Amino acid sequence: xxxxxxxxxxxxxxxxxxxxxxxxxxxxxxxxxxxxxxxxxxxxxxxxxxxxxxxxxxxxxxxxxxxxxxxxxxxxxxxxxxxxxxxxxxxxxxxxxxxxxxxxxxxxxxxxxxxxxxxxxxxxxxxxxxxxxxxxxxxxxxxxxxxxxxxxxxxxxxxxxxxxxxxxxxxxxxxxxxxxxxxxxxxxxxx
Amino acid sequence: xxxxxxxxxxxxxxxxxxxxxxxxxxxxxxxxxxxxxxxxxxxxxxxxxxxxxxxxxxxxxxxxxxxxxxxxxxxxxxxxxxxxxxxxxxxxxxxxxxxxxxxxxxxxxxxxxxxxxxxxxxxxxxxxxxxxxxxxxxxxxxxxxxxx
Numbered sequence: 001x002x003x004x005x006x007x008x009x010x011x012x013x014x015x016x017x018x019x020x021x022x023x024x025x026x027x028x029x030x031x032x033x034x035x036x037x038x039x040x041x042x043x044x045x046x047x048x049x050x051x052x053x054x055x056x057x058x059x060x061x062x063x064x065x066x067x068x069x070x071x072x073x074x075x076x077x078x079x080x081x082x083x084x085x086x087x088x089x090x091x092x093x094x095x096x097x098x099x100x101x102x103x104x105x106x107x108x109x110x111x112x113x114x115x116x117x118x119x120x121x122x123x124x125x126x127x128x129x130x131x132x133x134x135x136x137x138x139x140x141x142x143x144x145x146x147x148x149x150x151x152x153x154x155x156x157x158x159x160x161x162x163x164x165x166x167x168x169x170x171x172x173x174x175x176x177x178x179x180x181x182x183x184x185x186x187x188x189x190x191x
Numbered sequence: 192x193x194x195x196x197x198x199x200x201x202x203x204x205x206x207x208x209x210x211x212x213x214x215x216x217x218x219x220x221x222x223x224x225x226x227x228x229x230x231x232x233x234x235x236x237x238x239x240x241x242x243x244x245x246x247x248x249x250x251x252x253x254x255x256x257x258x259x260x261x262x263x264x265x266x267x268x269x270x271x272x273x274x275x276x277x278x279x280x281x282x283x284x285x286x287x288x289x290x291x292x293x294x295x296x297x298x299x300x301x302x303x304x305x306x307x308x309x310x311x312x313x314x315x316x317x318x319x320x321x322x323x324x325x326x327x328x329x330x331x332x333x334x335x336x337x338x339x
Binding site for chain 1: 202282
């Protein structure tokens with residue numbers, strides 16, 4: 001079990017070794033997802049596992065559990081069994097809990113492919129509400145995609161953020177990924 | 192005139208026309224978005240081809256009266272459609288930030304200098320329109336249409 005304190009990973013310098021940066025990024029993503037999703041119950045997030053057992057990418061998804069009161073977040077891969085706990089996450093920039101513990105507003109379910117969910121998590125200009133939607137995405141039953149839960153307004157807003165970032169993106173490959181994400185969200189809005 | 196409205200705006204102005212689904216995006220379309228500043232609804236409307244934008248702070252929904260209670264206000268039919276162009280939407284997102292910041296800089300929405308904001312919006316440079324200000328693009332269109 002990997003026991004970690006997020007505070008040790010929040011100010012990792014850019015020139016740190018690659019595995020350290022990857023671990024810091026994964027722990028922040030886990031905390032974002034756990035705090036954006038429901039508390040008090042385990043759920044399967046759309047976040048993938050970063051391990052490579054037998055030199056092959058693990059296809060598992062992260063199962064998250066955040067207790068109601070401030071105790072460590074528990075995470076576990078549903079395929080390879082990698083697991084850990086994260087403490088020291090409260091009040092960090094990765095903590096996406098709603099102020100006052102207000103519940104998330106209901107909406108409809110929008111299925112998106114895995115690579116689109118990853119592109120959405122990679123957005124740099126999201127506001128906190130949109131970030132919550134992106135990180136609260138759960139794995140779909142087939143294990144091939146993610147389910148976003150949001151209303152029409154949230155969908156429009158998220159599409160707007162994707163569009164703005166695509167407009168500014170100089171890297172053609174990333175712009176293509178963002179375009180694809182925008183098309184998926186637009187189609188979902190039209191449906 | 193086709194107004195391509197975001198979901199928030201459609202919640203105010205009504206559902207899109209069914210026939211509008213078949214209409215291809217055009218440079219003459221207008222895009223409308225509702226943005227919230229200090230808990231007030233504000234309307235941002237942008238012309239697709241030029242990105243010429245108009246910002247209306249603190250708009251209120253029509254209360255109680257049907258839209259045609261005072262007769263047909265717009266003789267030319269306005270078609271409400273869904274948004275279509277990613278580039279325009281992305282620019283509107285940026286313009287919305289500009290409006291929010293302008294309101295904050297002026298000390299709140301109630302003190303916002305709308306004329307100065309429009310002056311800024313119309314001269315905003317954008318890569319998607321070749322770094323040409325919206326006002327220049329609008330003048331170009333006017334000249335092409337034969338206006339002096």
